[in-house]
Amino acid sequence: MADGSAAALVKTTCPYCGVGCGVSGAVGQAPSSDGRALSVAGDAAHPANLGRLCSKGTALGATVGLQGRLLEPTVNGKAASWADATALVAKRFRDTIARHGPDSVAFYVSGQILTEDYYVANKLMKGFIGSGNIDTNSRLCMASAVAAHKQAFGADLVPGCYEDLDLADLVVFSGHNAAWTHPVLFRRMEAAKARGQKHVVIDPRRTDTAEGADLHLAIAPQSDVRLWNGLLAHLIRIDAVDRDYIAAHVNGFDAVEATLAELDQSPAAVAADCDVALDDLLSFYKLFADNPKTVSLFSMGANQSAQGTAKGLSILNVHLATGRIGKPGSCPFSITGQPNAMGGRETGGMANTLAGHMDFAPADRDRVARFWGAPDTARAPGLKAVDMFEAIHAGKIKAVWVMATNPAVSLPDAGRVREALDRCPFVVVSDCVETDTTAFADVKLPALAWGEKDGTVTNSERRISRQRALFPAPGQARADWRIVADVAKAMGFDGFGWSSQASVFREWARLTAYENTGDETGRVLNLAGLSTLTPETYDQLLPIQWPVRADGRGTPRLFTDGRFQTPDGRARMVPVRPKGPADAMDAAYPLSLNTGRIRDQWHTMTRTGLAPDLCRHAPEPFVEVHPADAEALGVQDGALARVITVRGEAVALAKVTERQRPGGLFMPMHWTDAFAPSGRSNHLIAPNLDPTSGQPEFKHTPARLRPYRET
Numbered sequence: 001m002a003d004g005s006a007a008a009l010v011k012t013t014c015p016y017c018g019v020g021c022g023v024s025g026a027v028g029q030a031p032s033s034d035g036r037a038l039s040v041a042g043d044a045a046h047p048a049n050l051g052r053l054c055s056k057g058t059a060l061g062a063t064v065g066l067q068g069r070l071l072e073p074t075v076n077g078k079a080a081s082w083a084d085a086t087a088l089v090a091k092r093f094r095d096t097i098a099r100h101g102p103d104s105v106a107f108y109v110s111g112q113i114l115t116e117d118y119y120v121a122n123k124l125m126k127g128f129i130g131s132g133n134i135d136t137n138s139r140l141c142m143a144s145a146v147a148a149h150k151q152a153f154g155a156d157l158v159p160g161c162y163e164d165l166d167l168a169d170l171v172v173f174s175g176h177n178a179a180w181t182h183p184v185l186f187r188r189m190e191a192a193k194a195r196g197q198k199h200v201v202i203d204p205r206r207t208d209t210a211e212g213a214d215l216h217l218a219i220a221p222q223s224d225v226r227l228w229n230g231l232l233a234h235l236i237r238i239d240a241v242d243r244d245y246i247a248a249h250v251n252g253f254d255a256v257e258a259t260l261a262e263l264d265q266s267p268a269a270v271a272a273d274c275d276v277a278l279d280d281l282l283s284f285y286k287l288f289a290d291n292p293k294t295v296s297l298f299s300m301g302a303n304q305s306a307q308g309t310a311k312g313l314s315i316l317n318v319h320l321a322t323g324r325i326g327k328p329g330s331c332p333f334s335i336t337g338q339p340n341a342m343g344g345r346e347t348g349g350m351a352n353t354l355a356g357h358m359d360f361a362p363a364d365r366d367r368v369a370r371f372w373g374a375p376d377t378a379r380a381p382g383l384k385a386v387d388m389f390e391a392i393h394a395g396k397i398k399a400v401w402v403m404a405t406n407p408a409v410s411l412p413d414a415g416r417v418r419e420a421l422d423r424c425p426f427v428v429v430s431d432c433v434e435t436d437t438t439a440f441a442d443v444k445l446p447a448l449a450w451g452e453k454d455g456t457v458t459n460s461e462r463r464i465s466r467q468r469a470l471f472p473a474p475g476q477a478r479a480d481w482r483i484v485a486d487v488a489k490a491m492g493f494d495g496f497g498w499s500s501q502a503s504v505f506r507e508w509a510r511l512t513a514y515e516n517t518g519d520e521t522g523r524v525l526n527l528a529g530l531s532t533l534t535p536e537t538y539d540q541l542l543p544i545q546w547p548v549r550a551d552g553r554g555t556p557r558l559f560t561d562g563r564f565q566t567p568d569g570r571a572r573m574v575p576v577r578p579k580g581p582a583d584a585m586d587a588a589y590p591l592s593l594n595t596g597r598i599r600d601q602w603h604t605m606t607r608t609g610l611a612p613d614l615c616r617h618a619p620e621p622f623v624e625v626h627p628a629d630a631e632a633l634g635v636q637d638g639a640l641a642r643v644i645t646v647r648g649e650a651v652a653l654a655k656v657t658e659r660q661r662p663g664g665l666f667m668p669m670h671w672t673d674a675f676a677p678s679g680r681s682n683h684l685i686a687p688n689l690d691p692t693s694g695q696p697e698f699k700h701t702p703a704r705l706r707p708y709r710e711t
């Protein structure tokens with residue numbers, strides 16, 4: 001500080017990825033016209049990062065300015081008071097429901113909002129409006145892992161913890177470029193690698209994660225299930241499965257074994273189908289067989305597929321058959337993309353679940369309804385993200401509220417999403433910034449941004465951490481939970497009268513303490529030890545992993561006793577068969593387009609696009625292509641190229657690289673109308689879905705590539 005006094009340190013949590021790093025922030029004297037200066041450092045006491053931050057976290061101070069912020073409510077483009085905007089939203093939702101029923105409205109929310117926000121939005125839609133139509137953009141990143149967990153474990157439970165990544169002798173990265181998408185965790189594993197840990201990467205692309213690995217299996221796209229099934233067949237063949245563990249804790253082994261027998265599981269056949277060298281496949285098999293302390297990480301590359309659930313199950317099957325779960329250094333581990341994807345999963349932010357990992361089974365639904373005093377609580381799941389926007393397009397949903405997300409860029413077939421928003425009779429967007437989606441809003445509601453919000457998030461290892469405010473609310477911006485609660489009250493509903501985020505959290509925690517809902521089944525998602533937090537103890541809450549039982553202690557690892565959350569307490573192995581992508585390539589579209597993230601940008605760049613250091617890493621949209629394809633097509637490295645699918649065209653710089661498999665293309669998904677409209681990629685993607693999870697197949701759309709100007 002200029003006056004020599006030390007700035008107060010505020011401990012909060014990074015708003016970007018699912019690692020959930022602790023951040024120490026100090027507000028300084030403002031050099032800029034918007035009056036904000038912030039220095040950040042990693043919180044050495046936070047167990048997720050132990051003081052480390054990646055490039056995105058380090059640049060947080062450059063992203064807290066007020067450029068592009070929504071600072072006042074608007075109705076039809078004109079400034080409005082909160083009272084008028086709230087009353088209008090309440091009236092239009094109430095009138096729509098009265099005329100067309102509760103399923104004629106929807107909320108589309110985000111892994112950026114806090115657990116308290118999720119809880120309140122879910123309570124309004126599922127509890128009081130009485131529709132399941134609330135879904136989250138987390139549907140795009142980890143819904144397939146959720147579906148696999150539910151089938152195998154009986155609930156959406158992540159068994160392991162980050163410490164397992166330190167303790168493992170072998171880490172398998174399946175469709176997970178951790179070096180770019182979860183950099184702080186990757187640094188942790190690099191340190192373990194220096195101590196002898198082995199790394200195997202399963203990914204069609206030679207990513208930075210693959211670059212330093214002991215073994216990279218650049219499998220043919222969509223051959224993951226074939227590979228993992230082949231591994232399981234091999235382990236059975238050499239008697240390296242744990243038959244005692246299976247007998248005591250697992251159902252379904254025989255059915256899975258019978259399914260494996262439908263195909264030739266010889267290493268030669270598996271290697272041929274996965275298009276990897278036989279020696280490499282055998283090396284993977286040997287590493288897996290020789291190292292009982294194995295963590296198998298899986299992320300978007302596995303999940304974003306029309307068979308994402310099957311891919312997850314094929315990984316879980318191997319771990320269950322070998323008993324590599326619930327033990328230090330040994331587990332399957334789905335890593336989430338967003339800072340609070342887990343919080344949304346917990347509180348019912350997904351259309352197919354109720355709060356507290358309860359389903360729509362009558363007993364579950366009645367427990368939640370009783371707890372909320374909401375007799376109209378939804379009785380059936382709502383529409384998942386892509387189907388929700390299709391229903392808007394078809395006129396079945398007539399009012400939608402989008403919270404803190406930008407579906408006009410991020411959903412597949414984003415052009416159709418824009419058409420849907422354009423057609424929708426009433427669109428509300430609450431966000432901290434103007435986005436491509438706010439352009440379609442009848443009502444815009446200004447929400448708090450990171451650095452102003454106050455509440456909790458849950459990271460990929462089930463660890464609940466506090467996000468704390470560093471700055472006062474700018475303009476008229478408000479907390480998301482409060483915006484929703486005010487609309488709920490204006491709609492005439494009781495039960496939304498909280499005075500603070502602490503009181504919202506306490507209610508949420510009480511819902512999971514099942515004595516409050518009459519549930520004696522002993523579910524794992526239990527926050528009983530947090531259900532009596534006072535505003536002071538909530539404010540001081542240290543990072544803690546759920547379940548947090550009544551004595552206040554957290555739980556690093558699940559299933560240590562071999563009991564799962566199924567009716568008989570046994571895990572389930574589920575037979576899965578390899579399948580190709582939803583859309584096959586043809587002569588017109590002979591390449592497979594894959595969209596994803598890059599190291600230094602986040603989602604649609606609303607924050608990271610403000611940081612010069614982050615923009616330098618990849619300043620323009622690009623498309624990666626293998627040299628053989630580039631030569632055949634006349635595309636030159638560093639020149640502009642057109643990427644074309646049946647849904648449209650994008651223009652991007654060609655990066656000719658052997659990191660890309662022949663026949664494949666990769667484009668980042670970050671660029672927007674504001675930064676580079678011609679480089680938007682997800683509007684090219686087919687809206688093909690995993691039939692169980694509803695997760696889109698961002699990793700494959702048939703495409704062709706052309707030089708920008710053909711000679």
Ligand code: SF4
Nearest residue numbers: 014016017021054057
């Ligand atoms: Fe933030 Fe993730 Fe980087 Fe940690 S690893 S600083 S949570 S973006």
